[in-house]
Amino acid sequence: MKYNFDQSINRLNTGSVKWDEVGNVFGDKDVLPMWVADMDFKSPQPVIDALQKRVEHGIYGYTSRTESYYEATIDWMNKRHKWAIEKDWICFSPGIVPALSLIVQSYTKPGDKIIIQPPVYYPFTSVVENNGREVVHNPLQLKDNNYVMDFDDLKQKIDPAVKMIIISSPHNPVGRVWTKDELITLGEICLEHNILVVSDEIHFDLVYKDRKHTPFAAISEEFAQNSIICTAPSKTFNLAGLQISNVIIPNKELREPFTKAIESNFISMTGTFGVVALESAYRYGEEWLDQLIDYLQGNLDFLKSYFESNIPEIKVIQPESTYLVWLDCRELGLNEKELEQFMLKEAKVAFNAGYTFGIGGEGFMRVNIACPRAILEEGLKRIQAAIKKL
Numbered sequence: 001m002k003y004n005f006d007q008s009i010n011r012l013n014t015g016s017v018k019w020d021e022v023g024n025v026f027g028d029k030d031v032l033p034m035w036v037a038d039m040d041f042k043s044p045q046p047v048i049d050a051l052q053k054r055v056e057h058g059i060y061g062y063t064s065r066t067e068s069y070y071e072a073t074i075d076w077m078n079k080r081h082k083w084a085i086e087k088d089w090i091c092f093s094p095g096i097v098p099a100l101s102l103i104v105q106s107y108t109k110p111g112d113k114i115i116i117q118p119p120v121y122y123p124f125t126s127v128v129e130n131n132g133r134e135v136v137h138n139p140l141q142l143k144d145n146n147y148v149m150d151f152d153d154l155k156q157k158i159d160p161a162v163k164m165i166i167i168s169s170p171h172n173p174v175g176r177v178w179t180k181d182e183l184i185t186l187g188e189i190c191l192e193h194n195i196l197v198v199s200d201e202i203h204f205d206l207v208y209k210d211r212k213h214t215p216f217a218a219i220s221e222e223f224a225q226n227s228i229i230c231t232a233p234s235k236t237f238n239l240a241g242l243q244i245s246n247v248i249i250p251n252k253e254l255r256e257p258f259t260k261a262i263e264s265n266f267i268s269m270t271g272t273f274g275v276v277a278l279e280s281a282y283r284y285g286e287e288w289l290d291q292l293i294d295y296l297q298g299n300l301d302f303l304k305s306y307f308e309s310n311i312p313e314i315k316v317i318q319p320e321s322t323y324l325v326w327l328d329c330r331e332l333g334l335n336e337k338e339l340e341q342f343m344l345k346e347a348k349v350a351f352n353a354g355y356t357f358g359i360g361g362e363g364f365m366r367v368n369i370a371c372p373r374a375i376l377e378e379g380l381k382r383i384q385a386a387i388k389k390l
């Protein structure tokens, strides 16, 4: 089946955070919403069909994960990521952010230190600080328009109070797909210092064609035993509203505290529709996903050439993954608040301001390109017109 990602679908009045909350969040309901990380595309047809069938059944009682759910998950990891996982490793969480919070609670104590690599998805800071743990920053380095991990800085920051590192792999917002070598270097440092690696791989399926995602736990048995891998179909298939994700914990002893936390907080019950959607997406969604990645690549190429030709003051950091593009706006000479206000008030686009991602984010903006090309073009035209007046 050929999917039409150019189709514009009105999301207003559906309770969409991206579209319906834009006025509340940005103070102006007329700004073009290109912020929060979901897509303006329909999910794969087999997912819609499976959900429709389940709706028609008419009974929506308590639901558990079926054998077939586990099979579909295991097959997906094998097929897409060459990662052999076992059923027992698959732990449920309604979402990855709640999972991260429970992970922080389960494996560290108040006062312990947890490393993150900014600029990074901002809830990483909140899940550490809201739980009374201390954030240690190991900022990424921008070298020749490409972000890399700073291992020397990492080694210097480690002390006996550091118990965990949370990485974004692939990385939101800078779009890196960490190479196997980079992950090996990181993983070995962590093994040496007894630091648990929490790898948030929620964007793992959305990798552009010339790149390859490496699941951290697939690298070696030692890494598998020292890691927790957060996965979900939510970014891949646009299912964030269905609240289903899988936290993969190969180490049996490590698994117990997490499953206990899920149970003792009474969030172990899965939503009826999430289970159906995950299974159908993993079983039948591949054709759609391949077409989606082609479309996103087209959007990315379009965006890059638009900036190069018309807005050379803003530089695109080439993403290797995700539909989130990190824009270097430092040449505009605006401070962080001025840049944010410029995009909102002058250009009338709602992007995520770079500084909200922490150290190294000042002067940058994150744009979500998972929308029909016409919307993307509209956003770019708005920026171009606003820059002319600057």
Ligand SMILES: Cc1ncc(COP(=O)(O)O)c(C=O)c1O
Residues within 6 Å of the ligand: 037, 094, 095, 096, 097, 098, 121, 168, 172, 200, 202, 232, 234, 240, 245
């Ligand atoms: C790295 C990362 N982790 C987690 C999430 C959100 O996960 P969830 O909606 O499952 O809590 C996002 C959403 O943008 C993300 O980019």
